[in-house]
Amino acid sequence: MTTSSQSDTGLPLDMIIFGGMGDLAMRKLLPALYMAHLHGNLPPGTRIISTGRQEFGRDAYLAFVEEHSRSFISGGNFTEEAWRSFLQLLEFVRVDVQQDGLAALARVSRPGAERVFYLATAPSLFTTICGKLAEAGLVDANARVVLEKPLGRDLASAVEINEAVGKHFAESQIYRIDHYLGKETVQNLMVLRFGNSILEPLWRAPNISSVQITVAEDVGVGSRAGFYDSAGAMRDMVQNHLLQLLCIVAMEPPASLAPDAVRDEKLKVLRSLRRFSLAGIARDTVRGQYVRGVSGNQEVAGYLEERNVPADSSTETFVALRTYVDTWRWSKVPFYLRTGKRMQRRSSKIVVEFANPPFPLFPESPGGVANRLVIELQPEEAIKLQVMAKQPGSGMRMQQVALNLDLQSAFPQRRAEAYERLLIDVVRGRLTHFMRRDELEAAWEWVEPIINGWSTLAEKPYPYAAGTSGPSESFALLARDGFSWAE
Structure with a gap:
C-alpha cells in the first residue's frame, strides 16, 4: 500500500x-x-x-x-x-x-x-x-x-432537483456523476482530438461522413426492472451517457482544461442538436423491446416476462436515432445513436466514418467505408484507425487494415476503473468530468420532446430477439442514408 x-x-x-x-x-x-x-x-x-x-x-x-x-x-x-x-x-x-x-x-x-x-x-x-x-x-x-443519475425523469423534475440542491450547495460543490466520463478511453478522446494536429483539420464536414455511438449491453433488466420500467432506455442511457459521448466528439476546442471551459463547449453542442418534429420522431427514431431469445448460449426471458415488469408494458429497452449538430463544423453530418439491453454482445464504441476518396482510382477496390476511426470503450479499451492497404500479389486490390492502439499494451501500468477515478476527482476538487446544471437541463430539453412524441404517436416498441443486434428497423434507419452499423 x-x-x-x-x-x-x-x-x-x-x-x-x-x-x-x-x-x-x-x-x-x-x-x-x-x-x-x-x-x-x-x-x-x-x-x-x-x-x-x-x-x-x-x-x-x-x-x-x-x-x-x-x-x-x-x-x-x-x-x-x-x-x-x-x-x-x-x-x-x-x-x-x-x-x-x-x-x-x-x-x-x-x-x-x-x-x-x-x-x-x-x-x-x-x-x-x-x-x-x-x-x-x-x-x-x-x-x-x-x-x-438519473437526475429527474423530465426537465421539470431535473430543474426541481437542481433548485433544491442549489439552495444548500454552490454549483462548484455539486458533482453530477456520469461514470462514462470516468472511462480512460473517453478521457483519452480529448487528448486524441486536441493533442494531435494530424486529426483536427479532418475533424469536420465534409471529411467526416457520419458518426456512430453505440452502448450495447448483453444483460437484461434483472433486479432493476422496477426502476427501469418507469424510465426506459432513453432516460436511462441516451439522456446522459450517449449525449455526453456525443458532446466530446462534437465539441470545439476549449480555451483550457478548466472545468467551465470544457463544459461551456459541451453545452454549445447540446444547444446545437437539431430538435425533432413529430414527423421527425416517427422517421428518425426507433424504439425496441427484447423478447425471448438466446444469450450466452442459453435461452433467456423476454422483457415482458421479467419480474416486476407489467405484462402490457410499452417501455423501450432499445433506442436508435439519427440526429444532427447544426454547426458549421458538422453541417449535414448524421450522428447515429444506439443503445439497448439483451444485445448480441456487450460493446460501447464511437465510430467516426471518414468520407471516401472523391474518385475511385483502384477499380478492384472493395465497396464500403475506406477509413474509420473506432474508439472502443468496453469491454476492451482501444483506438483503431482503419485504412486501406494493398493486398500482396499482382494487381492493385485493396484491403482494409487497422492501425491499432491497444491502450492496455501501450500503458502497462494499472488503469483505474471509472468510479475510482471520478471519486478521486471529487476528493481533489476536479469538476471537469462532471455535468454542470445547464448541461443537464439542456440534455433534458432535447430528450423530453422525443419522449412526449412517442407518447403522442402511441406506437408499441419493435420486438427484437434477445441476443441479437436490435430490431431490423434500426438497420433501415442507416441504410436509407447509405450507411450500416459497424458491428
Missing part, C-alpha cells in the same frame, strides 16, 4: 454514503474506495461513513460488506492486509432520511473534516437529504455533494 495523498484542502476526509447498504455502494463505490485506499489516493485520516435504515452495529455492517462487496474486487488487487486496513475506515450510522433528522450523523462526522456526501439513493430523496444536511449544520464551504 502506498502513502496516502492529500485532498485539495489538506483536510481529513469524511466520505458519507447515503444508500450505503445498496447495490451501487456494494458493487461500485466501496470497491472503488478500496482501490483508492490501496494506491494511496485517499487523504490521511479518511473515514467512510455509510448510512441506511437497518438496525446495524458496526460489526454487523462490516460483515455485510464482507459478504456483498469483497467479491467485486479483482483477485489481483486484493490483499488481506489492505482489506483489513480499509475496513478500519468504515463506519455505519442508522438514518431514515424520510423520518429522522441527521443529528446522529452530525455526532459522528468530524467538525474539521472535508465532507463528501454521496447520494446513492433514489433522486426523489435528494431534496430531503440536502435540506436535512443543512439543518444539521453539516454543509460548509468545504462540503461537496455527489448526485447519482
Whole structure:
C-alpha cells in the first residue's frame, strides 16, 4: 500500500454514503474506495461513513460488506492486509432520511473534516437529504455533494432537483456523476482530438461522413426492472451517457482544461442538436423491446416476462436515432445513436466514418467505408484507425487494415476503473468530468420532446430477439442514408 495523498484542502476526509447498504455502494463505490485506499489516493485520516435504515452495529455492517462487496474486487488487487486496513475506515450510522433528522450523523462526522456526501439513493430523496444536511449544520464551504443519475425523469423534475440542491450547495460543490466520463478511453478522446494536429483539420464536414455511438449491453433488466420500467432506455442511457459521448466528439476546442471551459463547449453542442418534429420522431427514431431469445448460449426471458415488469408494458429497452449538430463544423453530418439491453454482445464504441476518396482510382477496390476511426470503450479499451492497404500479389486490390492502439499494451501500468477515478476527482476538487446544471437541463430539453412524441404517436416498441443486434428497423434507419452499423 502506498502513502496516502492529500485532498485539495489538506483536510481529513469524511466520505458519507447515503444508500450505503445498496447495490451501487456494494458493487461500485466501496470497491472503488478500496482501490483508492490501496494506491494511496485517499487523504490521511479518511473515514467512510455509510448510512441506511437497518438496525446495524458496526460489526454487523462490516460483515455485510464482507459478504456483498469483497467479491467485486479483482483477485489481483486484493490483499488481506489492505482489506483489513480499509475496513478500519468504515463506519455505519442508522438514518431514515424520510423520518429522522441527521443529528446522529452530525455526532459522528468530524467538525474539521472535508465532507463528501454521496447520494446513492433514489433522486426523489435528494431534496430531503440536502435540506436535512443543512439543518444539521453539516454543509460548509468545504462540503461537496455527489448526485447519482438519473437526475429527474423530465426537465421539470431535473430543474426541481437542481433548485433544491442549489439552495444548500454552490454549483462548484455539486458533482453530477456520469461514470462514462470516468472511462480512460473517453478521457483519452480529448487528448486524441486536441493533442494531435494530424486529426483536427479532418475533424469536420465534409471529411467526416457520419458518426456512430453505440452502448450495447448483453444483460437484461434483472433486479432493476422496477426502476427501469418507469424510465426506459432513453432516460436511462441516451439522456446522459450517449449525449455526453456525443458532446466530446462534437465539441470545439476549449480555451483550457478548466472545468467551465470544457463544459461551456459541451453545452454549445447540446444547444446545437437539431430538435425533432413529430414527423421527425416517427422517421428518425426507433424504439425496441427484447423478447425471448438466446444469450450466452442459453435461452433467456423476454422483457415482458421479467419480474416486476407489467405484462402490457410499452417501455423501450432499445433506442436508435439519427440526429444532427447544426454547426458549421458538422453541417449535414448524421450522428447515429444506439443503445439497448439483451444485445448480441456487450460493446460501447464511437465510430467516426471518414468520407471516401472523391474518385475511385483502384477499380478492384472493395465497396464500403475506406477509413474509420473506432474508439472502443468496453469491454476492451482501444483506438483503431482503419485504412486501406494493398493486398500482396499482382494487381492493385485493396484491403482494409487497422492501425491499432491497444491502450492496455501501450500503458502497462494499472488503469483505474471509472468510479475510482471520478471519486478521486471529487476528493481533489476536479469538476471537469462532471455535468454542470445547464448541461443537464439542456440534455433534458432535447430528450423530453422525443419522449412526449412517442407518447403522442402511441406506437408499441419493435420486438427484437434477445441476443441479437436490435430490431431490423434500426438497420433501415442507416441504410436509407447509405450507411450500416459497424458491428
